[in-house]
Amino acid sequence: MEQKVDALILRTADYGENDKIVTLFSLQKGKISASLKGVKKAGAKLKFAAQPFCFAEYVLTGKGERNTVISAALTDGFYPLREDIGKFYAAACVLGVCDTLLFDGIVNEELFLRTVNTLKEMCVSDEADALVSFMISALGLSGYGLALEHCGGCGKELSGRMFFDLRDGCFYCSDCAKGSGASESTLHELRKGAGMSYDESLAKSGKMRAIRLLSAYFTEKTETRVKAFAEYIPLLSQETRSDENSKDTV
Numbered sequence: 001m002e003q004k005v006d007a008l009i010l011r012t013a014d015y016g017e018n019d020k021i022v023t024l025f026s027l028q029k030g031k032i033s034a035s036l037k038g039v040k041k042a043g044a045k046l047k048f049a050a051q052p053f054c055f056a057e058y059v060l061t062g063k064g065e066r067n068t069v070i071s072a073a074l075t076d077g078f079y080p081l082r083e084d085i086g087k088f089y090a091a092a093c094v095l096g097v098c099d100t101l102l103f104d105g106i107v108n109e110e111l112f113l114r115t116v117n118t119l120k121e122m123c124v125s126d127e128a129d130a131l132v133s134f135m136i137s138a139l140g141l142s143g144y145g146l147a148l149e150h151c152g153g154c155g156k157e158l159s160g161r162m163f164f165d166l167r168d169g170c171f172y173c174s175d176c177a178k179g180s181g182a183s184e185s186t187l188h189e190l191r192k193g194a195g196m197s198y199d200e201s202l203a204k205s206g207k208m209r210a211i212r213l214l215s216a217y218f219t220e221k222t223e224t225r226v227k228a229f230a231e232y233i234p235l236l237s238q239e240t241r242s243d244e245n246s247k248d249t250v
Helices: 085-101 109-124 127-141 184-193 200-204 207-222 227-248
Strands: 002-015 019-026 030-036 055-063 066-076 162-165 170-173 180-182
Touching: 002 030, 002 085, 002 109, 019 085, 019 109, 030 055, 066 109, 085 109, 085 127, 085 207, 085 227, 109 127, 127 184, 127 207, 162 184, 184 200, 184 207, 207 227
Parallel strands: 030 066
Antiparallel strands: 002 019, 002 055, 019 030, 055 066, 162 170, 162 180
């Protein structure tokens, strides 16, 4: 029986000499796997359907969990993500997070739409801000929301020296001092990503630290490391140092 799904490629794996197995995040069926036969051959019509970040309407056939892609119509290839190494790995982080959080066959429309919109946003704007916002949203949808308003211990306003505890997802003031040291810039970048009030001058310098914190918190909660973060964070660090150096020379 044939079925159509609107889906994003999460990952692919080679299978045999010319085939691939793709893991799809679909709007209608959640996370599903399917084979793409002959797709590694030169000139294969469905080669695009196995490319990174491909968003397409896939037509599947098969029984049970054994699916085969028989055709696909491209919705968006998110090509700018493939042309910039920083955007590429930031987008790979998004897909890695989805792959970890999703269970086979469980529909999550809100996360799907959030993922598609994040990839679109990354194509035309700062991918680090988009990744922070996505991570906060994805963690919240999965029951791992962050507390960014007040100190998790005494409830007072957060400023100056502060701490973040990976186990409970809370910031603490210097008096309560639970967890590891964190900066104001990290907190304000996270607040920006969460749609809360923030200080732009602080948030701008906190992107790398915020993403590092979110990656560590995600690993703490899911017991899974998304490999793309290990590639993206050093790239963002280099970009941050480059920006700082250029300012020093002005």
